[in-house]
Amino acid sequence: xxxxxxxxxxxxxxxxxxxxxxxxxxxxxxxxxxxxxxxxxxxxxxxxxxxxxxxxxxxxxxxxxxxxxxxxxxxxxxxxxxxxxxxxxxxxxxxxxxxxxxxxxxxxxxxxxxxxxxxxxxxxxxxxxxxxxxxxxxxxxxxxxxxxxxxxxxxxxxxxxxxxxxxxxxxxxxxxxxxxxxxxxxxxxxxxxxxxxxxxxxxxxxxxxxxxxxxxxxxxxxxxxxxxxxxxxxxxxxxxxxxxxxxxxxxxxxxxxxxxxxxxxx
Amino acid sequence: xxxxxxxxxxxxxxxxxxxxxxxxxxxxxxxxxxxxxxxxxxxxxxxxxxxxxxxxxxxxxxxxxxxxxxxxxxxxxxxxxxxxxxxxxxxxxxxxxxxxxxxxxxxxxxxxxxxxxxxxxxxxxxxxxxxxxxxxxxxxxxxxxxxxxxxxxxxxxxxxxxxxxxxxxxxxxxxxxxxxxxxxxxxxxxxxxxxxxxxxxxxxxxxxxxxxxxxxxxxxxxxxxxxxxxxxxxxxxxxxxxxxxxxxxxxxxxxxxxxxxxxxxxxxxxxxxxxxxxxxxxxxxxxxxxxxxxxxxxxxxxxxxxxxxxxxxxxxxxxxxxxxxxxxxxxxxxxxxxxxxxxxxxxxxxxxxxxxxxxxxxxxxxxxxxxxxxxxxxxxxxxxxxxxxxxxxxxxxxxxxxxxxxxxxxxxxxxxxxxxxxxxxxxxxxxxxxxxxxxxxxxxxxxxxxxxxxxxxxxxxxxxx
Numbered sequence: 001x002x003x004x005x006x007x008x009x010x011x012x013x014x015x016x017x018x019x020x021x022x023x024x025x026x027x028x029x030x031x032x033x034x035x036x037x038x039x040x041x042x043x044x045x046x047x048x049x050x051x052x053x054x055x056x057x058x059x060x061x062x063x064x065x066x067x068x069x070x071x072x073x074x075x076x077x078x079x080x081x082x083x084x085x086x087x088x089x090x091x092x093x094x095x096x097x098x099x100x101x102x103x104x105x106x107x108x109x110x111x112x113x114x115x116x117x118x119x120x121x122x123x124x125x126x127x128x129x130x131x132x133x134x135x136x137x138x139x140x141x142x143x144x145x146x147x148x149x150x151x152x153x154x155x156x157x158x159x160x161x162x163x164x165x166x167x168x169x170x171x172x173x174x175x176x177x178x179x180x181x182x183x184x185x186x187x188x189x190x191x192x193x194x195x196x197x198x199x200x201x202x203x204x205x206x207x208x209x210x211x212x213x214x215x216x217x218x219x220x221x222x223x224x225x226x227x228x229x230x231x232x233x234x235x236x237x238x239x240x241x242x243x244x245x246x247x248x249x250x251x252x253x254x255x256x257x258x259x260x261x262x263x264x265x266x
Numbered sequence: 267x268x269x270x271x272x273x274x275x276x277x278x279x280x281x282x283x284x285x286x287x288x289x290x291x292x293x294x295x296x297x298x299x300x301x302x303x304x305x306x307x308x309x310x311x312x313x314x315x316x317x318x319x320x321x322x323x324x325x326x327x328x329x330x331x332x333x334x335x336x337x338x339x340x341x342x343x344x345x346x347x348x349x350x351x352x353x354x355x356x357x358x359x360x361x362x363x364x365x366x367x368x369x370x371x372x373x374x375x376x377x378x379x380x381x382x383x384x385x386x387x388x389x390x391x392x393x394x395x396x397x398x399x400x401x402x403x404x405x406x407x408x409x410x411x412x413x414x415x416x417x418x419x420x421x422x423x424x425x426x427x428x429x430x431x432x433x434x435x436x437x438x439x440x441x442x443x444x445x446x447x448x449x450x451x452x453x454x455x456x457x458x459x460x461x462x463x464x465x466x467x468x469x470x471x472x473x474x475x476x477x478x479x480x481x482x483x484x485x486x487x488x489x490x491x492x493x494x495x496x497x498x499x500x501x502x503x504x505x506x507x508x509x510x511x512x513x514x515x516x517x518x519x520x521x522x523x524x525x526x527x528x529x530x531x532x533x534x535x536x537x538x539x540x541x542x543x544x545x546x547x548x549x550x551x552x553x554x555x556x557x558x559x560x561x562x563x564x565x566x567x568x569x570x571x572x573x574x575x576x577x578x579x580x581x582x583x584x585x586x587x588x589x590x591x592x593x594x595x596x597x598x599x600x601x602x603x604x605x606x607x608x609x610x611x612x613x614x615x616x617x618x619x620x621x622x623x624x625x626x627x628x629x630x631x632x633x634x635x636x637x638x639x640x641x642x643x644x645x646x647x648x649x650x651x652x653x654x655x656x657x658x659x660x661x662x663x664x665x666x667x668x669x670x671x672x673x674x675x676x677x678x679x680x681x682x683x684x685x686x687x688x689x690x691x692x693x694x695x696x697x698x699x700x701x702x703x704x705x706x707x708x709x710x711x712x713x714x715x716x717x718x719x720x721x722x723x724x725x726x727x728x729x730x731x
Contacts, residue, residue, distance in 0.1 A: 142395030
């Protein structure tokens with residue numbers, strides 16, 4: 001695997017939109033051609049080279065290309081958007097839409113990420129070694145198809161709207177979440193190892209939610225069933241099993257109604 | 267000579283009362299009949315002392331000096347061309363003609379176009395995107411609804427004639443008994459003056475409407491037995507009682523206000539309310555409507571959705587592609603994050619309504635700012651240029667959309683003060699001036715009077731040349 005290293009040398013006055021920083025775009029390009037890739041600040045387009053120093057060699061295909069981003073990328077949006085293969089390592093905080101709509105490959109952020117991280121993700125691995133803001137692994141506005149696949153892991157805390165309209169894949173949050181986890185969910189798994197303030201699984205149709213900490217305000221639509229032992233992210237523990245949301249429509253399979261399962265650690 | 271102008275529509279709240287009678291004598295407004303006290307005041311504003319009659323430019327010492335319209339238009343046009351990401355925000359109090367003209371300017375300037383819904387019912391739009399909008403007109407509510415629910419709204423104060431014209435008291439075609447034939451349910455954290463008109467009042471715990479809606483939906487889905495004893499501070503019996511009233515109604519209507527779209531969860535509070543409407547329709551007819559604030563705040567949603575495909579928070583910086591994602595392209599977030607470099611405040615007061623921390627980043631950060639408003643508001647006091655315009659509904663007419671998205675033709679009752687321009691004329695002139703400047707070779711190159719350019723950073727066009 002070949003590596004391209006990008007080091008930010010200048011900061012924009014506003015914010016940069018860098019949706020073309022993906023292995024798919026870099027693959028098979030020379031350093032000069034990568035430097036000419038467009039990034040925009042508001043309505044002006046700049047070549048990537050005017051903000052960053054670019055070194056290394058790109059691979060022939062996306063899968064053989066690894067991008068390492070250094071320097072301060074706090075004001076850079078949309079890194080790794082729609083990537084299908086390869087790897088991105090970001091050694092900084094990043095702004096919005098990191099790994100949005102990604103289909104494959106791997107992104108690791110060694111820092112915090114802003115909102116809309118992994119929005120409508122379809123595959124691949126996205127790891128944030130830090131905190132995230134809102135709408136992690138959520139759907140784009142008005143879309144009923146949220147995250148459909150892949151693994152999204154946040155080691156720190158997250159805000160609201162985690163996995164809204166989720167249909168598949170896994171979201172693992174190491175810390176706490178604020179409100180609206182798995183809202184409108186139609187599948188997928190969310191694991192929150194910390195506490196959640198409220199609104200877990202509201203309007204959720206099906207899927208699995210695991211909470212290791214406390215939920216301050218339970219949704220009224222969740223009904224206790226029984227205690228079960230579950231293996232969650234490699235750790236076995238006893239969970240109280242609830243089903244819901246009783247206030248939402250639910251499909252039937254084999255003559256039985258299918259509910260969302262909420263597992264609350266005892 | 268005194269003249270009485272009848273059937274005048276009021277430029278105050280989203281109820282758009284169109285039965286006003288205004289007495290005018292020699293270009294002065296003498297009396298306003300049928301309007302609420304706030305609507306009456308708007309008419310008297312037009313004749314009051316101290317109105318600004320010409321554009322003004324702020325001087326280095328903070329005072330204002332009168333300038334001509336040409337100078338003000340030139341400043342605004344240049345600012346829009348030169349800025350990398352200008353924001354045009356407001357439109358709570360103007361007509362659709364002005365909004366369409368502003369849309370043309372924003373597209374040409376590559377600006378972000380946003381309206382007051384962004385800090386008001388914008389989250390309701392997001393819910394509507396997610397789940398649809400089973401709504402109706404206010405006439406249907408008046409003529410058909412026998413169960414009316416006000417959830418998180420207080421029309422007694424915010425829409426003073428709403429209850430008497432549409433919601434509670436009017437006698438309609440199928441509602442001949444007026445208030446006596448209607449069941450009114452009010453759900454609010456406070457015992458408001460609207461609640462005093464209600465048959466049932468449910469005092470929901472502040473910020474927990476979502477849970478209460480879920481309990482209502484559980485009852486509608488046949489899980490009444492599983493509802494906990496207390497939900498969001500409301501006892502189970504009261505929830506079941508309200509659900510019985512809803513199920514027994516011939517036509518149920520829910521009015522929701524900013525109690526839903528401005529407490530935690532925002533769009534999801536509205537989203538679950540709309541889903542409750544869907545559930546209730548299994549039993550009886552039910553519709554829902556947002557209690558829009560200003561008389562034409564529904565207008566930009568209609569006009570811009572037609573122009574650009576989105577109702578608010580429209581990022582036009584990418585030219586032919588309009589991008590919308592509140593949280594990123596919403597005015598308060600743009601201001602808070604330092605993502606804009608020019609600001610136009612039109613027909614609203616960002617100074618009064620933005621969170622102070624967000625407004626500090628515009629007003630105090632040296633970002634050029636233009637306020638377009640008939641009166642001297644808080645934003646105007648820190649703007650570089652303040653351009654007065656005619657008051658819609660008083661000095662100029664036009665189309666305005668009522669809260670139920672019904673267009674109402676507004677009328678002028680007096681001539682514009684000091685011959686000032688309307689919003690539409692002003693934006694058309696800004697557009698023309700922008701074309702002149704662009705033809706003269708002025709363009710956005712990242713370097714201009716107000717911003718410090720980054721050394722050695724050149725736009726892609728120059729690099730390729």
